[in-house]
Amino acid sequence: MTVSPALFLLPGVLFxxxxxxxxxxxxxxxxAFEWNGLGELSEQGEYVGLRNYQELFTDRAFEVxxxxxxxxxxxxxxxxxxxxFIALFLNQTVAxxxxxxxxxFFPFVLSxxxxxxxxxxxxxxxxxxxxxxxxxxxxxxxxxxxxxxxATYGIIAAGLWPQTAYCMILYLTGLNAVDPExxxxxxxxxxxxxxxLWYVILPQLRPATFIAFVVTIIGALRSFDMISVMTxxxxxxxxxxxxxxxxxKALSEYGFRMGYGSxxxxxxxxxxxxxxxxxxxxxxQDERASRN
Amino acid sequence: MSxxxxxxxxxxxxxxxxxxxxDLQVEDGEFCVFVGPSGCGKSTLLRxxxxxxxxxxxxxxxxxxxxxxxxxxxxxxxxxxxTYALYPHMSVEENMGFGLRMNGVPKDEIAVKVRExxxxxxxxxxxxxxxxxxxxxxxxRVAIGRAIVRGPGVFLFDEPLSNxxxxxxxxxxxxxxxxxxxxxATMIYVTHDQVEAMTLADxxxxxxxxxxxxxxxxxxxxxxxxxxxxxxxxxxxxMNFLEGRIDNGNLHIPALADLxxxxxxxxxxxxxxxxxxxxxxxxxxxxxxxxxxxxxxxMLGGVRYDYLKTSTGERLVVESRDADDADEGGSVGVSFDxxxxxxxxxxxxxxIRLSD
Numbered sequence: 001m002t003v004s005p006a007l008f009l010l011p012g013v014l015f016x017x018x019x020x021x022x023x024x025x026x027x028x029x030x031x032a033f034e035w036n037g038l039g040e041l042s043e044q045g046e047y048v049g050l051r052n053y054q055e056l057f058t059d060r061a062f063e064v065x066x067x068x069x070x071x072x073x074x075x076x077x078x079x080x081x082x083x084x085f086i087a088l089f090l091n092q093t094v095a096x097x098x099x100x101x102x103x104x105f106f107p108f109v110l111s112x113x114x115x116x117x118x119x120x121x122x123x124x125x126x127x128x129x130x131x132x133x134x135x136x137x138x139x140x141x142x143x144x145x146x147x148x149x150x151a152t153y154g155i156i157a158a159g160l161w162p163q164t165a166y167c168m169i170l171y172l173t174g175l176n177a178v179d180p181e182x183x184x185x186x187x188x189x190x191x192x193x194x195x196x197l198w199y200v201i202l203p204q205l206r207p208a209t210f211i212a213f214v215v216t217i218i219g220a221l222r223s224f225d226m227i228s229v230m231t232x233x234x235x236x237x238x239x240x241x242x243x244x245x246x247x248x249k250a251l252s253e254y255g256f257r258m259g260y261g262s263x264x265x266x267x268x269x270x271x272x273x274x275x276x277x278x279x280x281x282x283x284x285q286d287e288r289a290s291r292n
Numbered sequence: 293m294s295x296x297x298x299x300x301x302x303x304x305x306x307x308x309x310x311x312x313x314x315d316l317q318v319e320d321g322e323f324c325v326f327v328g329p330s331g332c333g334k335s336t337l338l339r340x341x342x343x344x345x346x347x348x349x350x351x352x353x354x355x356x357x358x359x360x361x362x363x364x365x366x367x368x369x370x371x372x373x374x375t376y377a378l379y380p381h382m383s384v385e386e387n388m389g390f391g392l393r394m395n396g397v398p399k400d401e402i403a404v405k406v407r408e409x410x411x412x413x414x415x416x417x418x419x420x421x422x423x424x425x426x427x428x429x430x431x432x433r434v435a436i437g438r439a440i441v442r443g444p445g446v447f448l449f450d451e452p453l454s455n456x457x458x459x460x461x462x463x464x465x466x467x468x469x470x471x472x473x474x475x476x477a478t479m480i481y482v483t484h485d486q487v488e489a490m491t492l493a494d495x496x497x498x499x500x501x502x503x504x505x506x507x508x509x510x511x512x513x514x515x516x517x518x519x520x521x522x523x524x525x526x527x528x529x530x531m532n533f534l535e536g537r538i539d540n541g542n543l544h545i546p547a548l549a550d551l552x553x554x555x556x557x558x559x560x561x562x563x564x565x566x567x568x569x570x571x572x573x574x575x576x577x578x579x580x581x582x583x584x585x586x587x588x589x590x591m592l593g594g595v596r597y598d599y600l601k602t603s604t605g606e607r608l609v610v611e612s613r614d615a616d617d618a619d620e621g622g623s624v625g626v627s628f629d630x631x632x633x634x635x636x637x638x639x640x641x642x643x644i645r646l647s648d
Contacts, residue, residue, distance in 0.1 A: 181377035184344050185438075189391035190365035199390070203381035290424075 024269065031262035037250070045259070052263035061237050062264065065245040068152050069221065069271070072241060075156045076163060076220035080212045083167025084205075088197075090168070091175045101172065108165035116229035119158035120145060145231050148238035155223075155230050155239060163219060167212045174208030175201075210282065217275050221268065242268040294355040294368060294445025294478045295320040296341060302349035303336055303502075310336055311502045313350065318480060318495070320355075323472050326482045327489040327525070328499035334482045335450055337499070341480065342371050342448050355445050365395075370439035371448040374455065376431045378423040384410075384434050385419040391442045402441075409440040412474065413467075429460045436471070449481040453488065465491060486526050490514070498522050520641035523569050523634060529597060529609045532575070536568040536635070543568070543633070547602035549583040553630050557646035566644060567636040572597065572611040574632035581625020584608065589620050600624065 031052055035045035056062045090101050107115060122129050123144045131141040144154040178201060186200040202209070224243045227233060233240045233248060240248070242264055248254070250261025296318040303311035311333045318324045326334040339345040341352060343364035351360045359367045370391075378387050388409060389402040397405075410416045413433045423431055432452060439447055449468070453461045469492055472479055483489055489496050490510045498505040498513065498521070506518040510526075517523035523531045537544045543553040545568055577598060587607075588599040600608040610626060635644040 179375070179377065181373045181375050182379060184342075184364075185371070185373060185377040185379075187344065187364045188342065188369070188371055189442075190394040191390075192365075195394060199394075200379065203379070206381070 027262045027265045027269070030258055031260075031266050033259040035258045036256040037258045041258075048259065052260050055260065056263060056267065061240065061245060064237060065240040065242050065264075066267075068239065068241045069268075071152055072156055072159075072220040072223050073217065075153070076159065076216055076223075077213075079160050079163035079167050079216050080209065082160070082164045083169075083212065084171050086164065086168045087171035087175060091172060105165050105169055107162040108169070110162065112159075112162070112225040113229050115158055115162055116155075116226040119154070119161075119226075120230045123154055146235055148235050151231055151235060151239045155226050158230065159219075159223060159226055163216060166215060170208045170212050170215075171205060174205040178204045210279075214279050218272070221272055221275075242271075295322075295353075296324075296446060296478060296480065297353040298337075298341075298350065299353070300350040301337070301340065301347060301352060303333070303340060303345065304348045309348075309502065311340070311348075314502075314504055316497060316504065316507065318478060320478055321476050323469075323479045323481065323492055323494045324497060325489040325493035325495070326480065326497050326499055327484065327486055328505075329525075330484055331501075332499040333502040334484075334499050336502075338371075338448055338450055338480060338482045341446075342369055343367050344371075368445040369448055370442045370444040370446075371450065372432075372435045372439050372452045374451045376423075376435040376455075378431060378434055378438070380423055383420050383422055384415060384426070384437075387423065387434060388438045388441045391438065405441050405443075406437075409437045412440065412471070413437045428456050429464060432456065432464055433467075436468070440471075440475070445478060447475075447477055447479040449479065451482055451484070453483070454485075461488075468492065487528060490526070496526070498525060517569075517634070518643050520567055520569065520636040520643075523636070523643075527571060527573075529572050529611070531634075532570045532572060532608045533636075534568045534570065534602070534606050534608070535604070535638070536566045538564055538566055543635075547604045547606045547608075548626065549603075553633065555646060556631075560644065563637070563644060565638045567638045567641070569634040569636055570608075570628060570632060572609040575608070575610040575626045575628050577610055577612055578625035578627045581627075582623035583625050584623065586620050586622050586624060598624075600626070 030041065030045075032047060032049055033041060033045035034048050034052075035041055038044060086104055090097065090104060094100075121127075125131060125141060125143040125146065130144070135141055142150070144150045182200060182204070183196070186196050191199050222243060223241055224247070227239055227241060227244050228247075231239045233244055246261045246264040246268065249257050249264060255261065296316075298314050298316040300313040300315055301311060302309065302313055314337060326337060328334050336345060340347055341354070343359070343362060347360050351358055353359065354367055354369065379390065382390065385406055388406045392402045392405065406419070407416070410419055413436060415430070415433055415437055418426060418430060418434075423434065426434065432455075435452070452468075453464050456464060465488060468479075468481075472492075481488075481492060493510050495507060496510055496513055497507050500521055506513060506522045508516075513522055513526045517526065517531075520531075520533060524533070534545055534547045537546070538555070541555050541558065543555055543566070545551045545553070584600040584602055586598055587601050590597040590599075594613070596612045596614070598610045598612065600610060602608065608626065635646070636642065637644055
């Protein structure tokens with residue numbers, strides 16, 4: 001009787017442990033060693049305690065990566081209002097609206113690698129569409145991905161494209177659930193335009209907004225593939241983020257510092273943990289509120 | 293003040309015309325009930341008065357002002373929705389004050405008005421709660437409170453009691469009636485329930501398929517329906533209809549053993565076949581007779597309804613006050629005061645009035 005629930009949970013728990021929990025613990029463990037990944041950790045690894053973390057404090061490249069992660073976090077959130085407005089715009093009954101909805105949703109279906117490639121062509125200094133437009137208006141061409149001060153923003157803009165589509169879909173579903181009689185009550189109460197959106201519609205979209213925040217923040221923190229495709233961390237390492245820097249240090253062609261890479265991974269994990277704990281806390285609160 | 297006037301109001305959804313040239317005058321302070329079967333256009337008509345539906349043709353006046361194209365918020369109306377439409381994220385207090393807040397009324401003034409309305413509706417204890425934590429009847433009162441706070445000239449109710457259980461419905465009905473007396477505002481109330489219509493209304497508007505069938509005081513419609521539809525819709529159980537024939541100034545009713553009733557006045561010429569309307573309340577069981585079969589007897593405590601079948605296959609309901617045991621399957625007859633007969637045209641259903 002009490003065995004069957006445990007049995008049902010077993011496969012999930014097993015996989016979660018093997019692929020998530022144990023690797024996290026291993027990362028913590030490895031981050032205390034200097035190890036090149038060859039041979040056994042217990043034989044080849046040299047125990048260094050917290051020295052990897054100490055090194056992070058003085059590592060310029062780590063600082064740049066951390067800052068880039070912050071930029072990603074903040075700017076990526078633009079996908080939420082952008083997705084909301086596209087969803088509001090598409091939430092009408094016009095002939096062929098389904099086609100428009102799927103067109104707007106399309107970028108999310110594309111692989112991040114494809115999005116990255118398309119945008120790097122778009123940004124190309126001479127042949128790119130962006131510079132064709134800019135020069136049409138008589139401005140000097142810009143090499144976005146070649147400029148250390150602009151490259152990260154260029155990649156984030158590319159990342160926003162599919163992320164906006166994702167948030168849009170979340171909001172479109174949420175808008176379906178908005179009670180039309182409440183909108184009418186709002187009209188009678190003189191809530192129009194922005195005030196209708198703010199006081200009547202948005203509160204009803206709270207679940208969608210919450211999910212949009214979760215997926216966007218997690219997405220910003222795990223950004224990797226686009227950076228890898230578009231700039232490979234360059235120019236001069238200016239577009240690295242934590243996940244990319246970790247990969248470079250530990251796993252790429254020149255990477256051999258497993259311990260140092262793990263230390264970066266641990267930092268990234270702790271940052272994520274803050275958000276995840278907040279999300280979990282919110283969900284538990286909501287559940288409690290709905291039960292009372 | 294705030295009477296409502298409709299002038300040949302039309303409404304179409306695409307090609308489908310759902311309201312056909314409705315003319316109506318609701319006096320200031322009147323309680324007017326729109327009643328009719330589902331799909332008759334009563335809710336659409338109410339929503340047009342509220343400004344939630346566009347008017348295809350005709351004009352709407354509220355308090356003497358042409359509001360046909362006016363924004364809903366500027367019409368001086370408040371509406372109570374069927375599903376209450378309370379804002380779930382706001383407390384009762386915020387829900388009730390929201391309209392005033394959107395109209396830029398100062399906070400302390402809102403607080404005073406909300407408290408007043410809460411007192412009228414006995415909601416004071418619940419002001420801090422969210423709608424989710426309220427019962428159906430309480431939500432209903434909050435929805436009414438939200439309307440009161442705005443101090444409108446006209447209250448619109450869209451089937452407000454249909455989501456409540458029977459007991460609560462009676463209670464809220466009384467409450468709405470009391471509210472009307474207290475506030476003295478014009479109220480327009482939509483329902484499909486003729487009991488609500490009878491008990492609440494100063495004036496009933498019976499609608500069918502987007503047209504007004506008859507307008508009048510409740511008892512006027514009950515006693516003197518203009519057509520068979522109104523006769524059948526108002527009153528419970530509904531009016532009995534039997535086939536009849538006018539011959540030589542006499543009314544023949546084949547269903548009642550070819551009963552012949554001499555008409556006191558003359559029917560309009562050229563009418564032979566008629567529909568005979570008889571209210572169950574005006575019929576009396578005659579146990580000495582046996583032309584009718586008792587199909588079913590319903591004992592409701594104070595009254596009993598007997599469902600009878602005639603030899604011609606027509607059906608009759610009789611309301612009786614005596615508590616005698618029902619004799620299902622037995623045979624009885626009916627007797628009635630002949631002046632209770634109402635005649636209708638068999639095709640159009642229009643009342644046939646006899647002239648002296």
